[in-house]
Amino acid sequence: MTQEARPVFPFTAIVGQEEMKLALILNVIDPKIGGVMIMGDRGTGKSTTVRALVDLLPEIDVVASDPFNSDPKDPELMSEEISEKLRKNETLEIAKKKIPMIDLPLGATEDRVCGTIDIEKALTEGVKAFEPGLLASANRGILYVDEVNLLDDHLVDVLLDSAASGWNTVEREGISISHPARFILVGSGNPEEGELRPQLLDRFGMHAQIGTVKEPHLRVQIVEQRAEFDESPNDFRSNYEEMQRQLTIKIIEARESLKNTEIDYEDRIKISEICSELNVDGLRGDIVTNRAAKALAAFEKRTKVTPQDIFRVISLCLRHRLRKDPLESIDSGDKVREVFLKYFETN
Known part of the structure; x- marks a missing residue:
């Protein structure tokens, strides 16, 4: 289990919230389920659980140095550039990469999400100069939106377009660039802060509802675990290393079967x-x-x-x-x- 600069709370250490954990695991096994919306009270571990999923994500085959995580075998999951190389029978360098998890901040601009076209470079050098955005990084991975019910309408429209077609298209000054954007959309939110637009809600394959844990002994266990993790994250994570490894293997085997x-x-x-x-x-x-x-x-x-x-x-x-x-x-x-x-x- 990789030790990161900012250690993540282990998924297998999370107490309760079985419905949310099951929904997340099933989406990793079959990304075509379409993601999960997690609604619940504040402080119930929604974002902690989603981010804990990072440790369990298996590796996938990607085309090396490709910003869109193109699948070397599936035309629906590869960029136009990679498709062109295949048509010319060029050899593709294949690399292993962990399924990416990308955070979409509420204040992100549309350019940051969709990517931008460098018009000056396009006009002067005659090349399609494209700076990929978050949707490019999230292709074949997970796109996580915390407090998704507070997301600006123009970004909701962008997500709806990509979720419907599996592609992101950026157009500017007569130049158009498309790339695959198939991702597992995971959102979390507090129902008190407003409802989600029906069109976006329908795009989530699953909807998990979670509440505050009521049992006193479980609440004490959660508080103690959190204190231990905050005091020594790496030591705490090492206690769950084997359980994390076993769950990862189980997910990989399920994806294959x-x-x-x-x-x-x-x-x-x-x-x-x-x-x-x-x-x-x-x-x-x-x-x-x-x-x-x-x-x-x-x-x-x-x-x-x-x-x-x-x-x-x-x-x-x-x-x-x-x-x-x-x-x-x-x-x-x-x-x-x-x-x-x-x-x-x-x-």
């Missing part, structure tokens, strides 16, 4: 029936629930999804997609679970 994990046709029908009864708009809820259930089965080293797997993930995948009164809060999951039991009661 995911393609062999199956979900019965009858169960897929039931998932769609549940979505239909709950009046979930669109088909994203069906797709995400199927993906999350398969990722959970793979994580637990099984090749077949069980109804219990679906039960554990379905409220995470659907609660924020239910049609609701604008003044009503997001369903805690009870309504989703109630309808689930109606269709899976025989299992």
